[in-house]
Amino acid sequence: MGKHCFRIFTLILIPLILYPSTQIITGKVRHANSYDILPYVSIYLENRSIGTTSDEEGRFLLQIADSLMDGYLIFQHVSFDTLRIPLYKAKDKSDFYLIPRIIPSGEITVEAMRNQPDILLDLPQSFTLIEAKRFERRGYIDAADLLSTDQNVQVQEELNGKKAVVLRAGNPDDVTLLYNGVRLRNGYDNVFDFSLINLTDVRRIELIRGSNTSLYGPEAFSGVINIVPRMHRAYNIRFQQRIGSYASGDWNVQLNYNIKERLNLSYSYQQGAYKRFYLAEDTTAEESYLKNKSSSHTASIVYDFSDENPADGEQSLSLFFWQGNAEYKNNLAADALTRMNRLLSARLIGWRSFRLTTSYQWLNNDQYYATDRAFWKRRFDSGYFSLRAEKHWTLARWKLLAAYQYEDTRLNFENKREQSGYKNAFSGLFLQKQHGFVGIIKWRLPEEKGVISLANLDLSYRYDRVSNDNRNVTKQTGGYPFDPSQKPAWSASTLRFSSHFKGETRFFIANAYITAGSNVKFPTPFQMLSIPQPRRFNSLATVPQLSPEKNRSLEVGLSLLKENTGLHSINGWEISFNYFQNYYVNKFRMYYREAIPIAYFDNVQNANIFGLDSKVKLFLLRSKVIFEFGLSKYFISDKAAFPFKSDLKFTADMHVEHAGFNGQIHAYYLSEQSGWVVGRDDVFYEIPLPGYTNLDLHIGKTFELDPLKLFADFSVRNLFDNKTLLSGFALRDRRFYLTVGIQY
Structure with missing residues (x-):
């Protein structure tokens, strides 16, 4: 009986000696104004190589030794002020709120690299990013309805419901439309119907003004x-x-x-x-x-x-279907x-x-x-x-x-x-x-x-x-x-x-x-x-x-x-x-x-x-x-x-x-x-x-x-x-x- 008690005591004591007790810090990262969750926020222990990233639901979990609990927890995102909070306070919180910045920080964070707009690959130009939070719970019927709120956009709507979008007073075929970087082209007149695009599936709209693009085709005049x-x-x-x-x-x-x-x-x-x-x-x-x-x-x-x-940015393989x-x-x-x-x-x-x-x-x-x-x-x-x-x-x-x-x-x-x-x-x-x-x-x-x-x-x-x-x-x-003999070729x-x-x-x-x-x-x-x-x-x-x-x-x-x-x-x-x-x-x-x-x-x-x-x-x-x-x-x-x-x-x-x-x-x-x-x-x-x-x-x-x-x-x-x-x-x-x- 004594031998069994000694073995049990040993099995309990040795892990406590070899592996000191730890604290679990978990919660959600949120926008301080809208309370929306924030994914891809870098979260780490100050001056330590211990950290993680918030997931798609804004959740995170960190396991920190008791000996480090006198430190500070850092929340960093390119579009928000950095949050610095003592660990002893963080362990009692379930939500962490970040205040939005006006000028994005220059820090290399997960979000900064993963969320780079494709348009930055092209020449510098005037552009607007319309994020989902600006339209996902408002009464916009389709993409054309939303875009019409921009000062550079005008919408031409036909009685049959077809909607064409124009930029800077150009014509509808002067605009190149991409869906996830893939060009949407009407093989007939090259004018796409924006009423077909459902906003509930849209994360962001990138609006590029002017004829400054080379990467997305030669015909984007507007x-x-x-x-x-x-x-x-x-x-x-x-x-x-x-x-x-x-x-x-x-x-x-x-x-x-x-x-x-x-x-x-x-x-x-x-x-x-x-x-x-x-x-x-x-x-x-x-x-x-x-x-x-x-x-x-x-x-x-x-x-x-x-x-x-x-710093390596996003690396992914995707298959996409839309109808x-x-x-x-x-x-x-x-x-x-x-x-x-x-x-x-x-x-x-x-x-x-x-x-x-x-x-x-x-x-x-x-x-x-x-x-x-x-x-x-x-x-x-x-x-x-x-x-x-x-x-x-x-x-x-x-x-x-x-x-x-x-x-x-x-x-x-x-x-x-x-x-x-x-x-x-x-x-x-x-x-x-x-x-x-x-x-x-x-x-x-x-x-x-x-x-x-x-x-x-x-x-x-x-x-x-x-x-x-x-x-x-x-x-x-x-x-x-x-x-029918008309078969022109151009370059x-x-x-x-x-x-x-x-x-x-x-x-x-x-x-x-x-x-x-x-x-x-x-x-x-x-x-x-x-x-x-x-x-x-x-x-x-x-x-x-x-x-x-x-x-x-x-x-x-x-x-x-x-x-x-x-x-x-x-x-x-x-x-x-x-x-x-x-x-x-x-x-x-x-x-x-x-x-x-x-x-x-x-x-x-x-x-x-x-x-x-x-x-x-x-x-x-x-x-x-x-x-x-x-x-x-x-x-x-x-x-x-x-x-x-x-x-x-x-x-x-x-x-x-x-x-x-x-x-x-x-x-x-x-x-x-x-x-x-x-x-x-x-x-x-x-x-x-x-x-x-x-x-x-x-x-x-x-x-x-x-x-x-x-x-x-x-x-x-x-x-x-x-x-x-x-x-x-x-x-x-x-x-x-x-x-x-x-x-x-």
Whole structure:
């Protein structure tokens, strides 16, 4: 009996001697204003090599020996003030709140390296990052609805629900859209429908202004928009329901599963609909309406093989699937449209400074349209394959990037028309291939404190070659004026230069840049198929030229940023100015014939847009209250080449975050817009849309009942109810939306 007691005593005592007692410190890291969880925060023991990182749910766990409990625990994140707390206090806390910074720190943290926007790989330029917390629980219907709140963005919405986004008063095909770095391309007219993008799956939107990009294609005359989806989620399941005006409603469910913090599986589904009635006096609500339905699927598999050194950045392999569907029916005009967009992509990041992205995109579009004179049926199916390979090198002060891009587009097009017993049809398979080669060189002076603390000189070169082909082209007399022997090939080189300077004084931090260079845009199949016939020309039109459209640009930007340390009511401010000039050669100009849903093109040999963008931000009460004022003014040489664009836009926003509450007041003004239409007498007529002012309100609250999280939001759009009738429908009218949800 004594021997057994001695053995038991020995087994208990030896571990206590060899392994001293420890304390477990665990909890969640949160935003001090919104109480949102913060992933990828670096947490470590001061002056010790003991640390960890908060996970996707903001949780962390540290095991610390009793002998070290007189030290301090450090919480560090690039966008927040560093938190330093004694260990003896930390062990009794469950939540740790970080105060947001105005000027991001220069520390190399996990978040700083993993959350780098892809746009930083390109030349320095003016850009905006819109994080999910700014829109995920507010009444924005889709991506276009959200982007319209930016001072540089205007949205062109059709009655069928299709929404096109333009930047800096350019045209929709002047914008390049990326989804997780993968280009979304419409193989017909290169104009993507932003209403298909569901915001519940979006982590961040990167908005790049200006024609300064080389990496994302040569045709981004006005800018680039990159939709960054949620590849990791801080919950297992989430459900959200929205109801509102026009008998609208949509719901979505999201599923997420993590395996050993390396493998992430996620899926989400969204479905919605709304119904709008005509307001014209000669119709009744019971018989005259249009109806829209939409749905989307999103799925992803992400394997993260990053090591523990944050300086190495993200290293991952991901597979991504997305599908958006939309149906439109107008029972008064016998107009119907169905469209489906599907994307499958794979992406490798970080392996030996190498990036590889490949994708395939399907697009199906069926449209039926009737007027008092004719009936149209149009269908096109597009398949688009893309491949982009990038290699990065860092050599002392030099950064080098080389990239190859390949795009292969297949378009099956069919158009039928019936008019007074007369029929004509046109169909065919149209092929377009594009090869692109990109080289970017960046030279950087060592960063140090002083009047000029940083200087970059960057140069980019891009070469593109495009070939066209067609097969099985059939047409009846009076159909499309398309010549099947027309198989043009084009090639072009573009060169861009940029410089970026950063300086610091005791009053503010200044950033300045200047970029200059050229871009080129090749004709799309839509433009090749929509050449107007000579009899439709008049003094306002010129003979169309099926050759590339070219752009030369110059942009100068300056921003001043001040952060006040200590307990001040005004924590800081930011002022930015951007001036740009865009010169266009062989600019494609679009116009429509009355009551005919087909666009025709001619060319303007010389056109230009000059513009000034400015923004002021004020950060109050530790950034719990943020005021933003934005102004954009454009000088457009030929408004027929840039139809229905406002040349002046002003925005004013107030954002509030406190104790789980969030609110926004968004006021804006848009000046008059105008476009051209060709009447049945072949005469051009101008259609004006008056300028207007309006106001949007959003207020929401988040509740936590661990492990559940509930949220609710109420939104009022167009509070001033400035109704403008277009084709019998009200535009700019007051709308209400209520959103509720729960996640686990």
